Amino acid sequence: MEEAAPGNGPFPTEDALAEFLERARTTLTANDVGDFVKPGRYQYPHQWNWDAALVAMGLSHFDEARARKEVRSLLRGQWLDGMIPHVVYHNGSSDYFPGPDFWEIEQSVAAPPGVHTSGLIQPPLLATCVRRMHRRAHDREASLDFIREVYPALLRWHRWLHRARDPEGTGLVAIVHPWESGTDNAARFVQALMQVTPSQVPAYQRRDSRHVSEEERPQHADYERFVYLIDRFRHWGYDPEIMYARSPFLVQDTLFNAVAYQAHEDLIALAEEIGEPTSEIERWRFRLRRAYNNKLWDDEEGLYFAYDARHHQAVRENGVATFMALYAGLADRAQAEVLVGAHLENPEEYAPDAHSRFRVPSQAKNNYFYEPRRYWRGPVWILINWMVMQGLERYGYRELAEQVRQDSLALMASAGFFEYYDPRDGTPAGASDFSWSAALALELVEPLPLAAAR
Numbered sequence: 013m014e015e016a017a018p019g020n021g022p023f024p025t026e027d028a029l030a031e032f033l034e035r036a037r038t039t040l041t042a043n044d045v046g047d048f049v050k051p052g053r054y055q056y057p058h059q060w061n062w063d064a065a066l067v068a069m070g071l072s073h074f075d076e077a078r079a080r081k082e083v084r085s086l087l088r089g090q091w092l093d094g095m096i097p098h099v100v101y102h103n104g105s106s107d108y109f110p111g112p113d114f115w116e117i118e119q120s121v122a123a124p125p126g127v128h129t130s131g132l133i134q135p136p137l138l139a140t141c142v143r144r145m146h147r148r149a150h151d152r153e154a155s156l157d158f159i160r161e162v163y164p165a166l167l168r169w170h171r172w173l174h175r176a177r178d179p180e181g182t183g184l185v186a187i188v189h190p191w192e193s194g195t196d197n198a199a200r201f202v203q204a205l206m207q208v209t210p211s212q213v214p215a216y217q218r219r220d221s222r223h224v225s226e227e228e229r230p231q232h233a234d235y236e237r238f239v240y241l242i243d244r245f246r247h248w249g250y251d252p253e254i255m256y257a258r259s260p261f262l263v264q265d266t267l268f269n270a271v272a273y274q275a276h277e278d279l280i281a282l283a284e285e286i287g288e289p290t291s292e293i294e295r296w297r298f299r300l301r302r303a304y305n306n307k308l309w310d311d312e313e314g315l316y317f318a319y320d321a322r323h324h325q326a327v328r329e330n331g332v333a334t335f336m337a338l339y340a341g342l343a344d345r346a347q348a349e350v351l352v353g354a355h356l357e358n359p360e361e362y363a364p365d366a367h368s369r370f371r372v373p374s375q376a377k378n379n380y381f382y383e384p385r386r387y388w389r390g391p392v393w394i395l396i397n398w399m400v401m402q403g404l405e406r407y408g409y410r411e412l413a414e415q416v417r418q419d420s421l422a423l424m425a426s427a428g429f430f431e432y433y434d435p436r437d438g439t440p441a442g443a444s445d446f447s448w449s450a451a452l453a454l455e456l457v458e459p460l461p462l463a464a465a466r
């Protein structure tokens with residue numbers, strides 16, 4: 013694989029760069045099935061929540077109207093109580109498991125009529141991407157109209173997160189299933205997941221290893237528990253109160269809450285654009301920040317850890333989600349210095365060494381669970397790199413941010429837009445023609461300047 017040359021990165025000429033950008037745009041348009049853009053050409057045939065947010069942001073680089081349509085499509089799946097589900101099945105079933113019928117969302121009084129969706133959520137990245145679309149928009153009027161149109165739905169979504177997933181008022185939003193984290197099999201969920209005892213797991217046929225090899229996907233024991241949890245939720249009619257009170261899996265996650273915190277900031281910016289009040293959102297932010305640092309920061313290790321709220325214990329696994337506090341601006345200066353100096357720059361954990369060339373592995377390399385080709389257990393993900401890069405810029409680590417950006421571009425330039433990459437040598441893994449990688453390629457080549465932090 014080509015080394016990223018400093019300065020012009022992996023693109024020796026203007027033509028090479030133009031060709032790369034064209035490939036990114038074509039990846040998105042080729043995955044466009046009309047109502048929505050599929051996350052990947054073969055692996056993911058429906059609309060996923062945070063993928064759609066990223067795809068819309070990518071599309072807005074070259075087709076603002078189509079980008080807005082992507083957001084509207086996702087919002088069609090919004091539940092009556094404000095929840096935006098993790099998958100919307102616009103096109104009925106496919107060979108993907110779980111399909112629309114598996115969820116039985118009609119058991120819920122809040123399910124949206126006439127739309128098939130899942131009954132789980134994903135990290136609330138949407139307000140962040142909508143704000144970025146707006147900052148970039150050429151057609152200012154159309155963009156402002158769009159914000160007026162979608163703002164109420166976004167606000168209801170954020171309100172749902174706090175009401176349904178923090179009924180005790182801890183300040184942190186909980187997830188009830190590892191899929192809700194967006195990082196399905198990350199090591200920080202193992203401990204909580206292993207305490208779930210599956211029984212009478214309904215029959216199901218896994219389909220995720222058809223297009224991608226087994227050792228790059230979650231393991232069987234995880235999958236049994238994934239399915240068991242969903243079976244419980246549908247049995248409870250997806251009642252948020254029961255799910256929070258009884259789900260055997262209940263985690264206050266570092267990545268999820270950091271994404272929410274940043275999205276609150278972006279929602280406030282959108283509210284200000286259209287003259288809406290912001291005090292409710294400010295309150296969520298204030299409480300989330302306080303709880304995030306009180307509960308998730310481990311001063312001894314100098315890391316943020318997820319918290320298993322069902323068993324009342326921190327999950328002491330060192331994974332890349334620890335840096336999301338930088339992305340969202342949740343860390344103070346001293347915490348940032350430890351996170352970067354002692355961990356991100358440590359070759360035993362995240363920095364390149366003789367065996368591993370690319371930033372940023374999703375699991376610390378010296379963590380017990382590290383596997384460089386297995387999904388969220390080690391591979392480099394472009395989305396994660398994009399968030400780490402923003403965090404580094406936010407705290408003034410410009411050079412390191414630039415290295416993360418260059419690594420990301422180099423991986424995609426030489427291997428194509430894959431779902432994830434082996435940090436050792438950059439070989440691609442997972443789904444090919446992966447939409448959010450392509451969307452983020454556009455974003456990484458033409459980054460927006462940092463917005464003024466609040």
Ligand code: GLC
Pocket residue numbers: 051056060061062063193194195196
């Ligand atoms: C996997 C990922 C999740 C993503 C989905 C579709 O489930 O873990 O983050 O949204 O695939 O790409």
